[in-house]
Amino acid sequence: MSVVIIKYNAGNIFSVDYAMKRLGVEAEITGDPDRIKAADKVIFPGVGEAETTMNYLKEQNLDVLIKSLQQPVLGICIGMQLLCKSSEEATSKKVDCLGIFDEEVKLFIPDAQTRKVPHMGWNTIQASDSPLFKGLPQDPYFYYVHSYYATMGRDTIATTEYIHPYSAALHKDNFYAVQFHPEKSGKMGEFVLNNFLSL
Amino acid sequence: MLAKRIIPCLDIKDGQTVKGINFVNIRNVGDPVELGAEYSRQGADELVFLDITASHEGRKTFVDLVKRIARNISIPFTVGGGIHELRDVDTLLCAGADKVSINSAAIKNPDLITEVAKNFGSQVATVAIDAKLENGEWTCFLNGGRVSTGKKLFSWAKEAQERGAGEILFTSMNHDGVKQGFANEALAELSSSLSIPVIASGGAGTMEHFKDVFTEGKADAALAASIFHFHEIAIHDLKDYLAGEGIAVRRSI
Numbered sequence: 001m002s003v004v005i006i007k008y009n010a011g012n013i014f015s016v017d018y019a020m021k022r023l024g025v026e027a028e029i030t031g032d033p034d035r036i037k038a039a040d041k042v043i044f045p046g047v048g049e050a051e052t053t054m055n056y057l058k059e060q061n062l063d064v065l066i067k068s069l070q071q072p073v074l075g076i077c078i079g080m081q082l083l084c085k086s087s088e089e090a091t092s093k094k095v096d097c098l099g100i101f102d103e104e105v106k107l108f109i110p111d112a113q114t115r116k117v118p119h120m121g122w123n124t125i126q127a128s129d130s131p132l133f134k135g136l137p138q139d140p141y142f143y144y145v146h147s148y149y150a151t152m153g154r155d156t157i158a159t160t161e162y163i164h165p166y167s168a169a170l171h172k173d174n175f176y177a178v179q180f181h182p183e184k185s186g187k188m189g190e191f192v193l194n195n196f197l198s199l
Numbered sequence: 200m201l202a203k204r205i206i207p208c209l210d211i212k213d214g215q216t217v218k219g220i221n222f223v224n225i226r227n228v229g230d231p232v233e234l235g236a237e238y239s240r241q242g243a244d245e246l247v248f249l250d251i252t253a254s255h256e257g258r259k260t261f262v263d264l265v266k267r268i269a270r271n272i273s274i275p276f277t278v279g280g281g282i283h284e285l286r287d288v289d290t291l292l293c294a295g296a297d298k299v300s301i302n303s304a305a306i307k308n309p310d311l312i313t314e315v316a317k318n319f320g321s322q323v324a325t326v327a328i329d330a331k332l333e334n335g336e337w338t339c340f341l342n343g344g345r346v347s348t349g350k351k352l353f354s355w356a357k358e359a360q361e362r363g364a365g366e367i368l369f370t371s372m373n374h375d376g377v378k379q380g381f382a383n384e385a386l387a388e389l390s391s392s393l394s395i396p397v398i399a400s401g402g403a404g405t406m407e408h409f410k411d412v413f414t415e416g417k418a419d420a421a422l423a424a425s426i427f428h429f430h431e432i433a434i435h436d437l438k439d440y441l442a443g444e445g446i447a448v449r450r451s452i
Contacts, residue, residue, distance in 0.1 A: 014295055018270045047320060110394065118322060118365070120396055121419065122202040122244055122449040141202060141449040143275060145322045162201060184275045184297065186239065186452055 001197065003027040004039035006066070009056045010046030010078055019183035019193060033065050041072050041197060044079035045183075050089035050105065050148070053078060054097060067098055072199040073175050080170065080177030081105045081148060089148050101170045101177070103150045114163045118147040125168040125180070127158040132169065132176055132195050140188040142168070142180035150179065200447040203413045204244040204420035205434055206398065207427045209234060211250050211280075214260035232267050238427065239274050241434040242452045246272065247300065247368075247422060250280035262294050269295020277325055285314050292319055300368060302327040303341045306348050306355070309362060316363025324366075325398075326359040328352060330385075331372040337385055344372050352385065353392060360395050367393060368422065370400040378404025378426070386416035398422050406432060406440045413446050 005016055007029045020027040020043075027043070028035060036042060044066065046053065057063045066073070066083075075083045082097050087105035089095070097105070108117045122141040127133040142160075149166035152159060158169035160179070170177045176196060182189035210217045215229040228234055235246050248268065250261040258281055265278055278291050279300030288299050305312050305326050315324045329344055330337045330352040337352035356367050369389060371382035381402040390397045396419035399412045403423035412418045426432045438448045 014293075015269065015297070018295065019273065021270065022273065047322065049320075116394055116396055116419070119201065120322065120366070121204050124200065137451050140451045181275075184273065186273050188451060189273060 001025070001040045002038070003041045003043065003197070004036050005029045005043045005045060006036060006062070006079075007031040008046070008053065008060070008062060010048035010053050013045055015181070015183045016043055016045040016076065019189070023190065023193060023197070025197065031060060031062065033061070036065060037069070039071060041074070041199070042069055043074050043076065043196075044083070045076040046078040047145070048078045050078065050081055050087035050097065051091065051095045054082060054087075054095055057082070057098075063098060067100065070174060072196065074196045075170075075175070075177035076183070077146060077179060077181060080179050081150060083170070083175060083177050084150050087148060100175045101150070101153070101155045101172055103153045103155060103167055103170060105148050105150050107148055108163055111163055118145055119149075119162040120145050122185075123160050123162060123180075125158040125160050127169070128156075130157040130169070130171055131199060132171065132178075132192060133158065134191075134195050136188065136191055140191075142178075142182070142185040142188055142192075144180045146179060202244065202447045202449040203418070203441070204398075205242070205409070205437060205448070206245045206247055206420055206422040207238045207243050207434070208247040208249060208400070208422050208424045210424070211248055211261060211264065212252050213254075213257045214264050217251070231264060232271050235268060235272050235276070238434065239272055240452075242438055242450065243274065243434055244420070244449055245274060246276040248276060248278050249300070250278070252281070262290055265291055265294035265296050279325075279327060285311065285318065288315050288319065288323075292323060298323045298325050298365070300325040300327045302329065305359065306339060306341060306350060309358065312359055312362040312364055316365070321363045321365040321395075324364050325368055326356075326364040326366070327368040327370070328356060328359075329370045329372055332382075332385070340372060353389065356389055356393060360393050364395060366396045366398060366419075368398040368400060371402060374402030375400070376425075377402060380404065380408040381412040381416050381418070381421070383411055383416035386412065386418050390417035390419070396420065404431075406437050409437060410441060410444045410446060413441070
């Protein structure tokens with residue numbers, strides 16, 4: 001099985017590569033359209049800012065390529081947010097994203113009880129019956145670091161509560177995405193990555 | 200619900216954990232990767248590795264170690280010690296660290312916080328503050344605690360936040376090593392005045408101290424070293440206890 005990790009101007013790509021190696025999978029890190037298209041599985045990871053990364057994807061024509069992919073794709077963190085319809089993480093407060101998912105990405109607004117943004121640390125998910133979450137125990141914890149969240153909608157397959165409930169994971173056709181970092185979420189994260197590789 | 204984090208801290212010298220650590224169930228306690236992996240199995244939520252090596256060769260060993268940690272451990276980890284400039288941060292992040300902890304260098308050159316946040320994002324920038332309560336005021340000290348800086352804890356933490364720090368790691372020098380509990384009053388004030396997470400350090404002696412630091416001290420995370428290294432408290436027991444006290448902790452590991 002060939003796994004490609006999409007290389008672009010976002011951080012944290014090596015962590016995903018290391019996680020793959022721990023699972024015994026040698027992934028290829030590349031921005032080459034032909035290599036990405038030919039892979040059995042594609043991972044779209046990253047830590048970064050939506051507008052800057054979106055502009056980069058467009059310059060490299062990776063936006064069109066990602067939307068055209070037919071094999072299972074897993075977006076992680078900013079990768080998930082870029083697969084959504086739009087994001088507030090932009091100088092104009094709105095940037096159009098790849099639009100695979102119908103959900104929008106918004107900034108967390110702190111309230112009286114929960115004053116801290118970013119949402120940083122371990123939080124539980126309430127997952128639906130998705131192959132991505134096969135074998136997980138009840139209310140598993142995953143590691144999060146983010147200030148923007150995807151709203152809930154028809155593509156939502158798991159939710160997390162921070163200030164309010166939001167989409168912890170999305171799924172539509174061959175596209176899967178998680179807001180948390182499975183590559184940093186211990187055993188639970190390995191479950192999710194293994195489930196994705198088994199799709 | 201967002202869990203309160205338990206963070207063991209490992210001091211590293213020349214690529215090895217400093218001696219005195221006592222573990223029966225792992226082969227080489229001197230190897231930070233093995234010890235870190237053991238803590239991860241016990242349910243540690245994050246790990247902190249502090250390089251206390253001074254020599255240039257020791258620094259290179261530490262960077263190699265960070266690479267090994269990143270390959271082998273599947274929970275987030277922070278590295279600190281010996282960070283003077285942006286290039287040091289770049290080296291450690293490229294080696295696979297999730298966050299860096301900056302202490303003296305941030306006090307000497309506060310622009311470093313701004314630069315780290317701008318170049319790598321706030322989420323990687325932990326600002327560590329060692330402070331001592333003197334004449335009713337919390338004053339910041341440079342690493343090791345011998346040199347007073349004149350900076351005050353609350354205003355310096357606020358400035359660090361404004362410059363883009365992602366977290367504050369506050370060690371109370373009055374409480375560190377005494378095992379009589381954390382500096383809960385100062386922690387609560389710090390946590391309430393900031394919009395970024397606060398990691399409490401210094402004073403852990405019993406499981407109750409952890410309950411207190413999360414309730415009274417309003418800390419988001421608690422860091423400790425010796426009580427974990429010497430098995431005075433096992434992390435899974437601590438989490439069972441905290442869960443029993445109604446505190447959200449991660450137990451599905």
